Amino acid sequence: MATYAEMSEDQRRAALQEARHTYVGFCEAGLSLNMARGKPAAAQLDLSTPLLTQLSTPEDCFSEDGTDCRNYGVIDGIPEAKRLMALLLDDEPDNVFVFGNASLTVMHDAIARCLDHGCLGSTPWAQLPEVSFLCPVPGYDRHFAILEQFGIRMIAVPMDERGPDMDEVERLAAADASVKGIWCVPKYSNPSGATYSDETVHRLARMECAAEDFRIFWDNAYCVHHLHPDAGRQDRVLDIRRACIEAGNPDRCLKFASTSKITFPGAGVSAMAASTANLAEAKRLCGSQMIGHDKLNQLRHARFLPDADALARHMAAHADIMRPKFELVQHVLGEELDGLGVGCWTDPRGGYFVSFQGLPGTAKRTVALAREAGVVLTDAGATWPYGQDPEDANIRIAPTMPTLDELAQALSVFCCCVKLAALETLTA
Amino acid sequence: MATYAEMSEDQRRAALQEARHTYVGFCEAGLSLNMARGKPAAAQLDLSTPLLTQLSTPEDCFSEDGTDCRNYGVIDGIPEAKRLMALLLDDEPDNVFVFGNASLTVMHDAIARCLDHGCLGSTPWAQLPEVSFLCPVPGYDRHFAILEQFGIRMIAVPMDERGPDMDEVERLAAADASVKGIWCVPKYSNPSGATYSDETVHRLARMECAAEDFRIFWDNAYCVHHLHPDAGRQDRVLDIRRACIEAGNPDRCLKFASTSKITFPGAGVSAMAASTANLAEAKRLCGSQMIGHDKLNQLRHARFLPDADALARHMAAHADIMRPKFELVQHVLGEELDGLGVGCWTDPRGGYFVSFQGLPGTAKRTVALAREAGVVLTDAGATWPYGQDPEDANIRIAPTMPTLDELAQALSVFCCCVKLAALETLTA
Numbered sequence: 001m002a003t004y005a006e007m008s009e010d011q012r013r014a015a016l017q018e019a020r021h022t023y024v025g026f027c028e029a030g031l032s033l034n035m036a037r038g039k040p041a042a043a044q045l046d047l048s049t050p051l052l053t054q055l056s057t058p059e060d061c062f063s064e065d066g067t068d069c070r071n072y073g074v075i076d077g078i079p080e081a082k083r084l085m086a087l088l089l090d091d092e093p094d095n096v097f098v099f100g101n102a103s104l105t106v107m108h109d110a111i112a113r114c115l116d117h118g119c120l121g122s123t124p125w126a127q128l129p130e131v132s133f134l135c136p137v138p139g140y141d142r143h144f145a146i147l148e149q150f151g152i153r154m155i156a157v158p159m160d161e162r163g164p165d166m167d168e169v170e171r172l173a174a175a176d177a178s179v180k181g182i183w184c185v186p187k188y189s190n191p192s193g194a195t196y197s198d199e200t201v202h203r204l205a206r207m208e209c210a211a212e213d214f215r216i217f218w219d220n221a222y223c224v225h226h227l228h229p230d231a232g233r234q235d236r237v238l239d240i241r242r243a244c245i246e247a248g249n250p251d252r253c254l255k256f257a258s259t260s261k262i263t264f265p266g267a268g269v270s271a272m273a274a275s276t277a278n279l280a281e282a283k284r285l286c287g288s289q290m291i292g293h294d295k296l297n298q299l300r301h302a303r304f305l306p307d308a309d310a311l312a313r314h315m316a317a318h319a320d321i322m323r324p325k326f327e328l329v330q331h332v333l334g335e336e337l338d339g340l341g342v343g344c345w346t347d348p349r350g351g352y353f354v355s356f357q358g359l360p361g362t363a364k365r366t367v368a369l370a371r372e373a374g375v376v377l378t379d380a381g382a383t384w385p386y387g388q389d390p391e392d393a394n395i396r397i398a399p400t401m402p403t404l405d406e407l408a409q410a411l412s413v414f415c416c417c418v419k420l421a422a423l424e425t426l427t428a
Numbered sequence: 429m430a431t432y433a434e435m436s437e438d439q440r441r442a443a444l445q446e447a448r449h450t451y452v453g454f455c456e457a458g459l460s461l462n463m464a465r466g467k468p469a470a471a472q473l474d475l476s477t478p479l480l481t482q483l484s485t486p487e488d489c490f491s492e493d494g495t496d497c498r499n500y501g502v503i504d505g506i507p508e509a510k511r512l513m514a515l516l517l518d519d520e521p522d523n524v525f526v527f528g529n530a531s532l533t534v535m536h537d538a539i540a541r542c543l544d545h546g547c548l549g550s551t552p553w554a555q556l557p558e559v560s561f562l563c564p565v566p567g568y569d570r571h572f573a574i575l576e577q578f579g580i581r582m583i584a585v586p587m588d589e590r591g592p593d594m595d596e597v598e599r600l601a602a603a604d605a606s607v608k609g610i611w612c613v614p615k616y617s618n619p620s621g622a623t624y625s626d627e628t629v630h631r632l633a634r635m636e637c638a639a640e641d642f643r644i645f646w647d648n649a650y651c652v653h654h655l656h657p658d659a660g661r662q663d664r665v666l667d668i669r670r671a672c673i674e675a676g677n678p679d680r681c682l683k684f685a686s687t688s689k690i691t692f693p694g695a696g697v698s699a700m701a702a703s704t705a706n707l708a709e710a711k712r713l714c715g716s717q718m719i720g721h722d723k724l725n726q727l728r729h730a731r732f733l734p735d736a737d738a739l740a741r742h743m744a745a746h747a748d749i750m751r752p753k754f755e756l757v758q759h760v761l762g763e764e765l766d767g768l769g770v771g772c773w774t775d776p777r778g779g780y781f782v783s784f785q786g787l788p789g790t791a792k793r794t795v796a797l798a799r800e801a802g803v804v805l806t807d808a809g810a811t812w813p814y815g816q817d818p819e820d821a822n823i824r825i826a827p828t829m830p831t832l833d834e835l836a837q838a839l840s841v842f843c844c845c846v847k848l849a850a851l852e853t854l855t856a
Contacts, residue, residue, distance in 0.1 A: 037500070045486065046486050049485065052483050052484050052485070053481075056481050057477065058470075058473065058474050061473075068473070070476075070693070070695060071468065071470075071473060071692070071693050072465070072467055072693040100528050100529065100722070101721065102718050102719060104718060105717050105718050108716060109717070112540060112544070116540070116543070117577075142716070146716045146717075148716075149716040264724065265500040266497055266498055266500055266502075266719075266720055266721075266722065266724065267498060267722045267723065267725065288536060288570070288573040288576075289532065289533050289536040289574075290536075291530060291570075291693075293530075293694075294695045294722065295695065296480075296692065296694065296695040297695065297725070
């Protein structure tokens, strides 16, 4: 079969006619489907129902070190919660600071502390004429929103299947002292699903930085979020903190994780791992902001997921629910779009997203067409700083929230809109 | 009986001898007691045990508007939690923003937003050469710690039983545009227990402020924390927001409250009430920091305390536990110290503290002596900005955490140390 671009003008007109006809049919069906955000499905939430009943008496509320988790105190988390979060963060419990229900808040506040107080004695970033961040693209819109709100300049760096373009990252970090950090989703990246290669991790750890207080914001949001329970089909990522220590830059990284997509997105536990110096500074500065986070919820989580085996079993149950959805994405997109030259898409082994790269100039139109037909997608451009994808080509597909039936429908609509937008562009 | 000051030198020497003897006895007893912080006792925490079991099935996890509280979303809180927190905040549910487990965090972050972004279009405070706050004294050490951390200059203003000295507050607010706010604990104030008079509230609301973005940080931490269940023996405070609206300054106040001393200090729910404009700005700025707070905990709280009657009954049970402790403080201090001229103390009708005003120059010594004898008190000076009480006279007594027996012991030690410190000063 010829791609749309290779077709004769008449063939393309016929294809456009057909796509429009199909599209009108979808519009008339009055659908209301959502593939916009990486939200777990209700069936996934049900897996954590036992979390609700871990604590029911006053006696249940004491941590292993005798702390009454109902009362004030323990700013950096109870021991068993540190152990659980250390599993996610691939670090030592002693280097873990347990926070509240959202790693987004932890990351936002970590940047706010850099701005207000600097890092380990450096000038507060807010007092500098310019602060810049490297933003691998496509990336996570909420990371970019934090920087935008604080007026931090974002520099897009392209991603490939091994992580960000390290030649470019090294060049920018070495050349420009205003470059203070980089956002990284190192495993099953949002949205591409790529996992950083060992070389990428080592180069990040050892690269020369013009800013002595350069920080790697290592958002390991999908650390245990595999689509396959067998280890051979799971990605692994080197630990950035160990790499930083080996490279002689022990304070360079701040690692973040949460149970949001493990237990309950709205009521999980988040944490940061970092060097002893970074943690001590965070603890000191956080002392004016908080007395302690929700230790009862920490205790619930630690009792529900007491060790690595329990965690792995729990994540395998998630995978059983998610895997068919990701397989359906590959199947439908393959059936509908293969060979048409209208785009390509990733086939991740974990995480929450498939990244679709359409023809230049078609992403916004595709998303608008889908919305019109009752299917909400992530806004086109959201995967780029300032919401501006210079090629207007990238769309993030989030297949987890709908049921399989809904997802099948939504994907059909999506493919139809991709075709329509491509044909409109090619016949214009 | 003569006061220590009125005694002859010989009489004072004898009294000092006796106090030293008593003190040595306490030291030899090897006590370990704590009256440092306003922590509820275990018996109070037990009152909220039903909170633990409000939610046990997936079906339990839906709010009244159908939100699955396990999943992401709803940045400003579920409707039933807004209603509960509106009861505490004496405001409308529509003007309430529900947050996480700590009002300290909400207040810290509110100030951080003013610094980074200004208020409703004003210059970000961090960009100004100087920012100052009015700090009624004695006051809450954690309020002062936030300001100190952000480099905000603190101006102490004396408190009396009607609230801060309003002549002084009005003078400073009108004269100095760097004065951007005031900390207020309007009801059963920390530590004096004073409740602001109607006149104080109205003057705060209508006073002329050189800074157009002056903000009253209204920390109503003890809003329903009466020591007596009968209304006739409870303080009432006028609502500052209504007063601000009437005075034509609707955006002047930010109100804060939490369930920390109602349910579980470590796992409660906090909230802010403010004008529609202030709330819209907070919601917009918080959008980069959070997707939503712990809605399951919000739901637990709303189900456990569904209305004003349930709340009143619950607080009456707290009062039954706390009242004997506050009565014991009055009794022991009266028995031991009355007539000696070594200090005076408050007799609050609610809240968590008794404020003790000793002779100038004795507070630090008293606290050090008590610590040596195994009784931990709040650090002397903590009730003043920068931890510096210019008279070295004020000590905060927090009688809630110990049992009655422990409290009796701790108070005996405290009184002995007060006498000793006073006599040391007078005989020096």
